[in-house]
Amino acid sequence: MENKIIDESVQGTATMLNTTKNNVSGTKKLYVESYGCQMNFSDSEVVASIMNKNGYSTTRDIDEADVVLINTCSIRENAETRVRNRLTEFKSKKAKRPDLVIGILGCMAERLKKSLLEEEKLVDLVAGPDAYRDLPNLVEEVGTGQKAVNVLLSRDETYADISPIRLDQGGISAFVTIMRGCDNMCSFCVVPFTRGRERSRDPETIVNECKDLFEQGYREVTLLGQNVDSYRWNLSSKGEIKDSNQPTVNFAQLMEKVAQVSSDLRIRFSTSHPKDMTDEVLEMMAKYENICSYIHLPVQSGSTTVLDRMNRSYTREWYLERISAIRRIVPDCAISTDIITGFCNETENEHADTLSLMNEVAFDFAYMFKYSERPKTLAERRFEDDVPEDVKSRRLNEIIENQLHHSLKSNQKQIGQIQKILVEGYSKRSDEFLSGRNTQNAVVVFPKETAQKGAYVYVKIEDCTSATLMGNIVHK
Ligand code: 5AD
Ligand code: SF4
Numbered sequence: 001m002e003n004k005i006i007d008e009s010v011q012g013t014a015t016m017l018n019t020t021k022n023n024v025s026g027t028k029k030l031y032v033e034s035y036g037c038q039m040n041f042s043d044s045e046v047v048a049s050i051m052n053k054n055g056y057s058t059t060r061d062i063d064e065a066d067v068v069l070i071n072t073c074s075i076r077e078n079a080e081t082r083v084r085n086r087l088t089e090f091k092s093k094k095a096k097r098p099d100l101v102i103g104i105l106g107c108m109a110e111r112l113k114k115s116l117l118e119e120e121k122l123v124d125l126v127a128g129p130d131a132y133r134d135l136p137n138l139v140e141e142v143g144t145g146q147k148a149v150n151v152l153l154s155r156d157e158t159y160a161d162i163s164p165i166r167l168d169q170g171g172i173s174a175f176v177t178i179m180r181g182c183d184n185m186c187s188f189c190v191v192p193f194t195r196g197r198e199r200s201r202d203p204e205t206i207v208n209e210c211k212d213l214f215e216q217g218y219r220e221v222t223l224l225g226q227n228v229d230s231y232r233w234n235l236s237s238k239g240e241i242k243d244s245n246q247p248t249v250n251f252a253q254l255m256e257k258v259a260q261v262s263s264d265l266r267i268r269f270s271t272s273h274p275k276d277m278t279d280e281v282l283e284m285m286a287k288y289e290n291i292c293s294y295i296h297l298p299v300q301s302g303s304t305t306v307l308d309r310m311n312r313s314y315t316r317e318w319y320l321e322r323i324s325a326i327r328r329i330v331p332d333c334a335i336s337t338d339i340i341t342g343f344c345n346e347t348e349n350e351h352a353d354t355l356s357l358m359n360e361v362a363f364d365f366a367y368m369f370k371y372s373e374r375p376k377t378l379a380e381r382r383f384e385d386d387v388p389e390d391v392k393s394r395r396l397n398e399i400i401e402n403q404l405h406h407s408l409k410s411n412q413k414q415i416g417q418i419q420k421i422l423v424e425g426y427s428k429r430s431d432e433f434l435s436g437r438n439t440q441n442a443v444v445v446f447p448k449e450t451a452q453k454g455a456y457v458y459v460k461i462e463d464c465t466s467a468t469l470m471g472n473i474v475h476k
Contacts, residue, residue: 027055028055028056028057028066028067029056029057029058029059029064029065029066029067030048030051030052030056030057030058030059030065030066030067030068030069031058031059031060031061031062031065031067031068031069032044032047032048032058032068032069032070032071033068033069033070033071033086034070034071035070035071035072035073035079035082035083035106036071036072036073036075036079036106036107037073037075038175038222038224038270039175039177039180039224039225039226040071040072040073040106040107041071041175042164042175042176042177042224043071043105043106043129043132043177044069044071044105045164045165045166045175046132046159046162046164046177047069047071047105047132047135048164048165049162049163049164049165050132050133050135050136050162051067051135051136052165054136058165062093063093065100066099066100066101067100067101067102067103067139068090068093068100068101068102068103069103069104069105069135070083070086070087070090070102070103070104070105071105071106072104072105072106072107072108072109073106073107073108074107074108074110074111074190074194074374075107075189075190075191075372075374076369076372076374077372077373077374078372080108083104083108084122087102087104087116087122087123088122090102090122091122101124101125101139101142101143102122102123102124102125103123103124103125103126103127103135103138103139103142103148104116104122104123104125104126104127105127105128105129105132106128106129106194107129107190107191107194107195108194109126109127109128109129109151110128110129110151110153110193110194110195111190111193111194111375112126113126113149113151114126114147114149117147117149118147124142124147124148125138125139125141125142125148125149126148126149126150126151127149127150127151128150128151128152128153128194129153129180129194129195129196130152130153130154130157130180130196131150131151131152132159133157133159134150138150153181153195153196153197154196154199155196155197155199156199157180157199158177158179158180158199158200158201158202159177159201160201160202160205161205163209163212164209171216171217171218171454172217172218172219172220172422172423172424172425172453172454173218173219173220173221173222173422173424174213174218174220174221174222175221175222175224176206176209176210176213176221176222176223176224177201177224177225178200178201178206178223178224178225178228178231178254179198179199179200179201179225179226179227179228179230179231180195180196180198180199180201180225180226181195181196181197181198181199181226182195182198182226182227183197183198183227183230183237184226184227184273184311184313185311185378186300186310186311186312187309187310187311187377187378187379187382187383188300188310188340188343188371188374188377188379189374189377190374190375190376190377191226193376193377195226198226198227198230200225200231200232200233202233203233203249203254203257206223206254206257206258207257207258207261210258210261210265211261213265214261214262214264214265217454218265219264219265219266219422219454219456220265220266220267220268220422221258221265221266221267221268222268222269222270223254223255223258223267223268223269223270224269224270225269225270225271226271227271227272227273227276228251228269228270228271228272229251229272229273229276229277229278229281230251230273230276231249231250231251231254232248232249232250232251233247233248233249233250233254234246234247234248234249235248235249235250250280251269251278251281252278252280252281252283252284255267255269255281255284255285255288255291256284256287256288259284259288259290259291262290263289263290264290264456265290266290266291266292266422266439267288267290267291267292268292268294268441270296271296271298272295272296272297273298274297274298274299274312274314274318274319274322275312275313275314275318277295277297277322279325279329282325282326282329282330283329285329285330285333286329286330292439292440292441293330293332293333293334293439293440294333294334294335294336294439294440294441295326295330295333295334295335295336296335296336296337296338297319297322297323297326297335297336297337298337298338298339299319299337299338299339299357299361300312300338300339300340300343301339301340301343301346301350301353301354302316302353302354302355302356302357302358303316303346303349303350303351303353303354304316304317304353305350306343306346306350306353306354309343309344309345309379309383310340310343310379311378316353316357319357320357320360320361323335323361332439332440333440334364334365334410334440334441334442335361335363335364336363336364336365336366336367336441337361337363337365337366337367338366338367338368338369339354339358339366339367339368339369339399340369340370340371341354341368341369341370341371341392341395341396341399342370342371342387342391342392342395342396343371343379343387344371344379344383344384344385344386344387345383345384345386345387346371346387346395351395351398354399355398355399355402358399358402358403358406359402359406362406362409362410363403363406363407363410364406364407364410364440364442365403365407365410365441366399366403366407368396368399368400368403369396370392370393370396371385371387371392373385404466407466407467408464408465408466410442411442411464411465411466411467411468411469412464414438414442414461414464414469415461415462415463415464416460416461417460417461418458418459418460418461418474418476419438419439419444419458419459419461419469419471420438420439420456420457420458421436421437421438421444421446421456421457421458421459422436422437422454422455422456423435423436423451423452423453423454423455423456423457424436424437424453425453426448427445431448432447432448433445433446433447433448434446434447434448434451434453436457436459438469442468442469443467443468443469444459444461444468444469444470444471445468445469445470445471446459446470446471446472446473447472447473449473451473457473458473458474458475458476459471459472459473459474460472460473460474
């Protein structure tokens with residue numbers, strides 16, 4: 001899968017759900033912790049909503065929880081290691097409070113199924129990504145002394161009708177899931193096994209959710225899917241209409257509908273696949289000022305032979321042509337990517353191809369990973385994970401160093417510009433400064449003056465590091 005991730009294993013972001021106004025007060029308390037991609041964070045909000053309807057209110061204090069759920073990621077081995085460590089901590093809490101229900105959700109639940117419950121005895125409950133409606137029953141089953149498992153994958157579950165309870169992000173920016181699952185078979189990736197087949201969510205429910213968010217004060221939505229370019233409503237994968245009485249909607253058309261909710265609502269999306277990203281999507285980005293000029297387009301490798309082993313369905317040249325299309329149609333667009341280094345049989349020349357592609361594209365940002373072999377994947381079955389660990393580390397360092405240089409240059413180019421910034425809150429370092437993002441998704445920090453969270457301000461960029469832009473508000 002590809003998702004612009006808040007990297008689970010590297011940054012270890014775990015977010016707890018906050019009590020919000022649409023959270024009916026229940027007598028029982030639920031604590032949820034999330035790891036992994038944005039999709040997982042979004043799913044936890046669906047889970048909170050389902051549990052809320054069944055009498056659970058969310059808490060940020062694990063010690064007052066009746067049910068503890070951990071939403072997990074399997075994408076790399078170290079993501080799973082972190083979760084196992086956390087589960088061991090939970091187990092010691094359970095030793096003191098035997099009534100506490102501990103459940104595992106998400107990709108690890110799907111991948112490991114009963115083993116965490118039966119062999120390792122780390123949890124009481126296991127629910128895969130398509131089984132969240134069943135959670136209240138599963139919790140009840142645990143209460144009657146049974147081991148509760150539901151890891152059935154569905155062909156049509158999209159949780160379309162569920163109104164998520166929002167994570168505590170300050171109420172400015174929200175994730176909206178538009179599709180689930182993935183039909184690509186990238187040879188390194190576990191996601192087709194953990195999240196099942198691709199399916200799109202009813203566009204009307206998506207637009208309504210975005211309208212509600214705007215009315216609640218949100219000013220940015222990120223449309224989420226493993227491969228947003230293959231969003232299709234009432235269309236087969238070959239583009240044929242399924243039901244002639246129903247409208248058809250592709251991703252570009254969906255973006256347009258969301259963009260029309262309000263010109264003050266920013267639209268982002270993640271993740272795009274280079275083989276599917278169409279000019280129609282780019283043209284829609286160019287047409288609407290509120291569709292942000294930012295694309296996350298994972299390349300994975302700059303070598304056509306590695307891309308072939310990865311089963312990515314495109315070549316280096318194809319990828320570079322898609323980059324040219326972005327530059328032509330959305331000239332101010334920032335581009336970020338994902339890169340895997342040390343994939344099976346990767347030679348020094350193939351690695352050099354990745355570095356040269358990075359130089360050719362000059363990505364504004366990149367998420368970079370060492371290859372981590374995952375059970376059951378095509379790569380595990382077909383190839384040997386034969387690049388030694390020290391070589392993987394050295395190549396990763398070379399890639400990171402190269403990217404730092406490009407990120408710094410990308411930020412330096414913006415000095416002197418006046419940019420429209422959506423204020424997200426105080427900066428991490430000081431309450432005298434605000435932090436927000438420009439349309440290209442770069443973080444901008446500036447003295448607060450009288451500006452408020454959720455407002456748009458114009459900031460003149462004065463300085464930068466490779467990670468952040470700094471400036472001052474200008475009054476136009
Ligand atoms: N090893 C390392 N990185 C991986 N990714 C996916 N699977 C693996 C793996 N087995 C990376 C890809 C993907 C991102 C979400 O995680 O770069 O785009
Ligand atoms: Fe998200 Fe699951 Fe993929 Fe991790 S493995 S990035 S949680 S879809």
